Amino acid sequence: MTKVYPKAASPPQQQTSTSSRNINPVVLTVWKKSLLFNCDGFTVYDSNGNLVFRVDNYAGSKKSEVVLMDASGHPLLTVRHKRASITDNWLVYDGETTVNPRFSVAKHVNLMKAKSLAHVSSAAGSPKKKSLVYEVEGSYAQRCCVVYDDKRRCVAEIKRKEAVGGVAFGGDVFRLVMQPEIDSTVAMGLVVVLDQMYGGSSRRFHT
Template sequence: MRVFPKFRSFSRAVHEERDSEQEKKAYPRTEGTPCASLTVWRKSLVISCEGFTVIDSDGNLAYRVDNYDERPEEVVLMDGAGKSVLTMRRRRKLGLGDCWLVYEGEVGNCGLRNGSTESPIFCVRKHVNILQGNTNVQAYIYRGTSDKRHAFSVEGSFAHRTCKVLDESKEVVAEIKRKEASSKGASFGLDVFQLIVQPGFDAGFVMALVLLLDQMFS
């Protein structure tokens, strides 16, 4: 497989921007522990494949997704070295909304492999508003398939790349936002956007949510 040749130049370009004073105020930092800032590029590093490339604040490859389909039954998030981190599998269930199970490691058609857990660690459900409920909610995240109370929620609009991930106390633990360019009139568009992750929260899990939101709302 050939790796996309413009990764290095793109990596430099997306990290030319510094956090503004407004961003620093919006994301308070624990002393000595900064928020994680990731740039997501909706493009695979492998030529002729669809996917995602995620770059950390130092310009290094943090996560990747290759062979990405518009509505697959399974999506695998890999780290920069190509090791499976999380597997998302669509749950076939009667109902109006998408429901996905999130596993650690890799899950194959013949069962679990590569260190994956025997049961899903999270269940992510698309919020379907029928006459009532919070219309601003995009999805709910549960710690188990039988839990009645959600552990996290996603609010905003993924289609516009303006989402917040909130915990049960409504504290923002991560945010998906547009990537702004410093040049006047320049824009990265919707295919390049930013993840801001609060200290102590798993950036890989936030990226898994991005993949599922992309499935649900793109």
């Protein structure tokens, strides 16, 4: 993250092939900070220091809704906390729409399976039903999470960023490592949801 105002870059594209597991994963650096003054959110860079994703939560904005944008500020996903539900659920929509959610994320509360954080399932009517069934395990507070698909393959990981030049990074800077089987926008959308579920001070966005 040597660039404060890096040039824009398109969201990284995953490659698909029968030997996709031999392809190097995509690694993004996630900074839990907005580039805009008086905003909370995320700033996400690729391995070349280019801005890929951003989240800017303005004061006075809808506190139950968070929008994931590309580097130019175009909305990619909208995350909404589903109120009045038996379980703690978040719905994720394409763009800025709030109709026909793309998928839903339920906070895991089963103490018998404590390492499980959330379950991701396709929302009713989603055209991408077969590709969006994930289980998230680990600890978001420790920035140590694994996303498994329905075949129990690791498709994404949240990891602490290693110290560089003797400078250690805290929990506000971490890595998002993605395999070709998961779309980068979906993976970053899951980071946004996990932060809403387990991010401590960030929970004020949906009070």
